[in-house]
Amino acid sequence: MITWSIRMVSLGIILHLIFFQKREIYATWAWILLLTFLPVPGILLYFFTGQELRKIRKEEEKEAVGRTTGDNYVEIFVKGEEKFRALLADIKEAKKEILIQYYIIKKDELLHLLEESLLKKAEEGVSIRILYDSLGSRQMRKRDWVRMRKRGIRIKKYAAVKRVPLLFPLNHRNHRKIVVIDHYISYVGGFNIGREYLGRDPRFGVWRDTHLKITGSTARVLRQVFYQDWGEEEVGKRYERGGGGTTVQIVTSGPFSTAPHVRNTYLRLIAQAKEKIWIQTPYFIPDASIMTALKLALLSAKEVRIMIPCKPDHMFVYHATLSYVRELAEMGARIYIYRSGFMHAKGIIMDGMIYCYGSANLDMRSFYLNHEINAIIYEKTKVEEMCRIYEEDLKECCLLEELENSSKKPEIHVKEQLCRLLSPLL
Numbered sequence: 001m002i003t004w005s006i007r008m009v010s011l012g013i014i015l016h017l018i019f020f021q022k023r024e025i026y027a028t029w030a031w032i033l034l035l036t037f038l039p040v041p042g043i044l045l046y047f048f049t050g051q052e053l054r055k056i057r058k059e060e061e062k063e064a065v066g067r068t069t070g071d072n073y074v075e076i077f078v079k080g081e082e083k084f085r086a087l088l089a090d091i092k093e094a095k096k097e098i099l100i101q102y103y104i105i106k107k108d109e110l111l112h113l114l115e116e117s118l119l120k121k122a123e124e125g126v127s128i129r130i131l132y133d134s135l136g137s138r139q140m141r142k143r144d145w146v147r148m149r150k151r152g153i154r155i156k157k158y159a160a161v162k163r164v165p166l167l168f169p170l171n172h173r174n175h176r177k178i179v180v181i182d183h184y185i186s187y188v189g190g191f192n193i194g195r196e197y198l199g200r201d202p203r204f205g206v207w208r209d210t211h212l213k214i215t216g217s218t219a220r221v222l223r224q225v226f227y228q229d230w231g232e233e234e235v236g237k238r239y240e241r242g243g244g245g246t247t248v249q250i251v252t253s254g255p256f257s258t259a260p261h262v263r264n265t266y267l268r269l270i271a272q273a274k275e276k277i278w279i280q281t282p283y284f285i286p287d288a289s290i291m292t293a294l295k296l297a298l299l300s301a302k303e304v305r306i307m308i309p310c311k312p313d314h315m316f317v318y319h320a321t322l323s324y325v326r327e328l329a330e331m332g333a334r335i336y337i338y339r340s341g342f343m344h345a346k347g348i349i350m351d352g353m354i355y356c357y358g359s360a361n362l363d364m365r366s367f368y369l370n371h372e373i374n375a376i377i378y379e380k381t382k383v384e385e386m387c388r389i390y391e392e393d394l395k396e397c398c399l400l401e402e403l404e405n406s407s408k409k410p411e412i413h414v415k416e417q418l419c420r421l422l423s424p425l426l
Contacts, residue, residue, distance in 0.1 A: 006039050006040060007039060009039075010035045010036070010039040010042060013031075013035055013042075013046055014031070014032055014035050014036070017031055017032065018032075027364075031046065067221045067249065067250050068247060068248070068249040069216060069217035069218050069220075069221065069247070069248055070217075070245065070246075070247040070248075071216045071217050071244060071245065072214050072215060072216030072217065072218050072244045072245075072246045072247070072248045073214070073215045073216060073244025073246060074212055074213070074214050074215075074244070074246045074248065074377060074379070074382050075212070075213040075215075076210065076211075076212060076382075076385060076386060076389065077189070077191075077209075077210070077211045077212070077213065078208060078209065078210055078211075078345070078389060079199075080191055080197040080198040080199060080207055080209065081198055081199070083187075083189075083191055083209075083211045083213075084110065084113075084114075084191075084197075084198070086213060087179060087187060088113065088114070088117050090181050090185050090213075091114075091117045091118065091121060091181065092117060092120075092121075094121055094126050094181050094182055095126065095182055096126065096127065096182045096183065097126065097127045097128075097180070097181070097182060097183065098118065098121060098126060098127070098128045098129070098179075098180075098181050098182075099128075099129050099131075099178070099179065099180040099181075099223060099226045100114075100128075100129070100130045100131070100178075100179050101130075101131040101132070101174075101176055101177065101178040101179070101226055101229065102132055102133075102136075102137070102177050102192050102193050103132070103133045103136040103137070103173065103174060103175045103176065103177060103192055103359070104132075104133070104136040104137055104192035104193065104194055105130075105132045105136075105137040105140055105192070105193040105194070106137070106139055106140075106192075106193060106194035106195070107139060107140060107144050108194060108195045109195060110193055110194060110195055110197070110198060111193055111194075114193065115147065115148060118130075118148060118153060119147070119148065119151055119153075122148075122151045122152050122153050123151070128148075128152075128153045128154065129153070129154045129155075129156070129226075129230065130145075130148070130153065130154070130155045130156070131155075131156050131157075131158060131174075131226065131229060131230055132155075132156075132157055132158065133157070133158050133173050133174045133175070134157040134158060134159040135173055136173060136174075136175070136192070137157070140157075156230060156231075158174040158229060172254070172255040172369055172370065172371075173369070173370050173371070174229060174254075174370070174371040175359050175360075175366065175370040175371060175372055176188075176225070176229070176252075176359050176371055176372060176373045177189055177190065177191060177192060177211075177359050177373075178222050178225060178226050178373065180219050180222050180223045180226060181219075183219055183220060183223060184215060184216065184217075184219045184220075185213070185214075185215050185219060186213070186214045186215075186218055186219035186222045186223075187211060187212065187213050187214070188211070188212055188214065188222060188250075188358055188359070188373060188374075188375050189209065189210055189211030189212050189357065189358060189359070190209040190210055190211060190344050190345055190346050190357075190358070190359060191209050191211045196342075197209065199341065204311070204313070204341060204342040205340075205341040205342065206340050206341025206342070207341055207342050207344060208338060208340065208341055208342065208343050208344060208345060208393065208396075209344040209345050210280070210345035210346070210347060210357050210389075212357065212358075212375055212377075214248055214375065215244065216244055216246075216248070218248045218250060218375070221250045222250065222373075225250070225252055225373060229371065245379070246377065246378075246379040246382055247377075247378040247379060248375055248376065248377055248378075249375070249376040249378070250373065250374075250375055250376075251265050251356075251358075251373070251374050251375075251376065252371070252372065252373045252374075253360075253367075253371075253372055254370065254371035254372065255368070255369060255370075255371070260367045260368055262358075262360045262366065262367065262372050262373075262374050263287070263289075263290070263366075263367035263368070265356055265374065265376065266290060266348055266356065266360075266362060267289055267290055267293055269348055269350040269354060269356060270290065270293040270294060270297060270348070270350075271293050271296075272350065273297060273302055273350045273351050274302070274351055275302060275303060275351050275352075276302065276303045276305075276349070276350070276351050276352060277294070277297055277302060277303065277304045277305070277348065277349075277350060278305045278307075278348065278349040278387075278390055279304075279305065279306045279307065279347075279348050279349075279362060280306075280307045280343060280345040280346065280347055280348075280390070280393070281306070281307075281308065281343075281345075281346050281347075281361050281362040281363070282308065282309050282313070282342070282343055282344050282345075282346070282361060283314070283317050283318075283321055283361040283362070283363040283365075283366075284306060284308055284321045284324055284325055284361075284362050284363065285317065285320050285321060285324060285362075285363035285364055285365075286324060286362055286363070286364075287364055287367060290362065291324070291327075291328075294328055294333070295328070295331060298328070298331045298332045298333055299331070303334075304328065304332070304333040304334065305333070305334045305336060305390075306325055306328065306333060306334075306335050306336065307336040307337075307338055307343060307345075307390075307393060307394075307397060308321055308325060308335070308336070308337060308338065308343060309337070309338055309342050309343040309344075310337045310338055310339045310343075311342060313342065316419050317363070317419075319415050319416045319419040319420075320416070320419040320420045321363075322416050323416040323417060323419065323420040324420065325400065326400070326416075329400055329401065334399060335399065335400035336393075336394060336397035336398070336399060336400075337397055337398055337399070337400055337403060338393065338396055338397050339396055339397060339398060340396035343393075345357070346358060346359065346360055346361050346362070346366075346374075347374070348362075349383065349386055349387060349390060352383060352384065352387050353378075353380065353383055354376060354377070354378055354383060355376070355377050355382075355383050355386045356374050356375070356376045356377075357374060357375060357377075357386075358372065358373050358374030358375055359372050359373050359374065360372035360373075360374050
């Protein structure tokens with residue numbers, strides 16, 4: 001009786017996937033195979049991670065697509081010490097408002113420094129809000145926020161579970177990293193709050209990331225995104241113009257979006273490239289469209305470089321990544337393994353003319369499951385600066401084929417292919 005009931009539930013989910021959800025076909029097949037041959041774990045995995053929210057609550061996501069502002073000044077940070085030193089300095093000078101949003105916040109020395117700075121600003125009457133993801137910052141407890149709450153700092157955790165009753169979308173996380181100060185200074189990129197992002201975790205060593213400080217009207221776009229994620233209408237809309245001339249476009253997407261806008265941005269840049277496509281990402285699990293676009297670029301004799309870490313922070317994802325990059329390497333892509341620490345930068349440079357960096361990895365989780373945010377920079381001198389940074393990173397890399405050819409070992413090959421098979425479910 002129990003077995004029959006499990007089979008009926010599994011069949012019901014399969015029919016729902018086929019007739020009522022418009023997923024990528026390979027993702028649908030992956031779910032069908034899992035639910036057919038492993039129904040119990042398949043059912044549990046589906047209810048906790050696999051449900052598509054786009055149709056359910058799509059009206060909640062006002063996508064920041066095509067929001068371009070042209071009066072910005074952009075600074076690039078690749079080291080955590082420099083990024084957080086600049087952030088703390090800007091917080092010290094804040095007069096009106098500080099908005100802070102991170103996927104991961106950990107209780108360690110970096111949070112202590114941030115807390116001390118924020119408490120001083122709260123005493124001066126500055127409005128402060130902190131938004132964090134309930135899963136990414138799961139180490140934090142209510143007691144960890146007591147001092148800040150008592151001093152008037154508003155703190156909230158993003159929990160998609162509460163936003164969609166009776167469902168368990170644990171797989172849909174808010175992966176954005178946003179700071180907005182006084183309506184015109186903003187930060188967006190890959191760094192979270194934790195000692196490893198300062199390079200102080202021996203497991204990872206040097207932490208190589210990319211974060212942008214954008215001073216100008218782009219801050220108002222990031223402010224709108226923050227308030228949307230907070231769940232309130234934006235208030236106090238008084239903006240100051242920046243002093244720069246860099247054009248910046250902000251793109252967001254998430255499980256409530258009408259389309260995978262960040263994925264589409266990556267796809268557009270790959271398709272439009274005439275000469276060079278340079279990618280950095282800790283996780284490379286592309287969907288069929290991205291993979292096809294990169295293969296077409298290689299067949300058209302365009303230069304494709306992909307830089308990934310030498311060590312995993314998620315073993316399953318890393319093996320899937322190696323499977324995909326090996327396939328592109330066989331077609332002529334140059335796959336660089338960053339060996340100086342952990343490569344966490346997320347972005348793409350197209351023809352040395354445009355770059356797109358932010359919170360989104362080049363993987364299906366960032367494309368379809370997480371709330372993500374990226375900035376596209378069109379100003380040539382700033383793109384040239386990012387190219388120089390990329391080329392400096394190459395000095396810390398080796399080519400994939402220069403490593404021991406572990407792919408020839410049968411057990412490694414099997415592991416990579418199995419991880420790739422299940423990658424649509426990540």
